[in-house]
Amino acid sequence: MFDRLQQMEDRYIELGDQLALPEIQNDREAYHKVSKAHRDLEESIEKFRTYKQVKVGLEDARLMLAETDPDIQAMAEEEVATLEPRLEQLENELRIMLLPKDPNDEKNVILEIRAGTGGDEASLFVAEVFRMYQRFAEQHRWKIEVMSESESSVGGLKEVIALIEGERVYSQMKYESGVHRVQRVPATETQGRVHTSAITVAVLPEAEEVDVKVEAKDLRVDTFCSSGPGGQSVNTTYSAIRITHIPTNTVVSCQDEKSQIKNREKAMRVLRSRLYEVEMQKQHDALAKERKQQVGTGDRSEKIRTYNFPQNRLTDHRIGLTLHQLDLIMEGRLQSIVDALIADDQAEQLKAGTTQAA
DSSP states (O other), rough: HHHHHHHHHHHHHHHHHHHHHHHHHHHHHHHHHHHHHHHHHHHHHHHHHHHHHHHHHHHHHHHHTTTTTTTHHHHHHHHHHHHHHHHHHHHHHHHHSSSSTTTTSOEEEEEEEOTTTTTTTHHHHHHHHHHHHHHHHTTTOOOOOEEEEEOTTTTSSEEEEEEEEEHHHHHHHHOOOEEEEEOOOTTTTTOOOOOOEEEEEEEEEETTTTTOOOOOOGGGEEEOOSSSSSSSEEESSSOEEEEEEEETTTEEESSSSSSSHHHHHHHHHHHHHHHHHHHHHHHHHHHHHHHHHSSSSSOSEEEEEEEEEETEEEEEEETTTTEHHHHHTTOOHHHHHHHHHHHHHHHHHHHHHHHHHO
């Protein structure tokens, strides 16, 4: 590990020297490329340099333990007691930093939420969970745009698809895919009984054209009149788009915009992301089979979380985390859950790496 870190530091210094060269500074594209590579290494190198400083300090303190002066010995013992756990902590942080990066972590996401079992109650919960993610996005200063939605008769949402754009969106949102179960007393329940409903959440990294090549010959594009709210022009012009990817029978429709061109652009973004997810799942399954280890199956049929309103409780079943602050979580305060899921994922990767090394 430390040989690799030393190589990274050597590369970091080399890149820093390149940034000072006139030929790099005068070439905008080259400067951007070198600057990004330098910036990507910065956090790891700063941590590595701190580790080396603490290690030297600990070695000096251990040498001082041999001194005959009791005051110096006491000071050295205190120093060792402080620096030993600090060095161990830094080493663990460096191991995490060297874990393979998910190539999708920097991507925007397509968020899809659909009502499952529970009828009207499930559709109401879709709307509430979408609002929760909107609040979470606001905290991160991400931009969220509705691509399509289907309202229920009781004011909920049968389905909503949205694009979330911003810094490292997928890295924070990717653990939300799965079945979310809600337990509460519906407003229509006269006996006060708790009902259980479920919704599904899918978080897809937004695929660029370079990620997924979609051939025009593989697409069937249909136009139709939009339905629902939006004014006269929405309902009387053929602005809505339905795109079918014939090889996979994947169907995407969009009718939110008055412009057929804009609806087609939105539909294609969703289609590319769905096709990209299929390819990602194939690779994931192949890798899991090869390593015989994976963190969860990623299957959307898995019940990942329960929201119990009578007890103000949220339970994430994947990591056994229970929090009695559901009211705050529904306002978008998800970060503690996301951080716990990331930490668990990293611990599993470290464990798998240790097992393979052994």
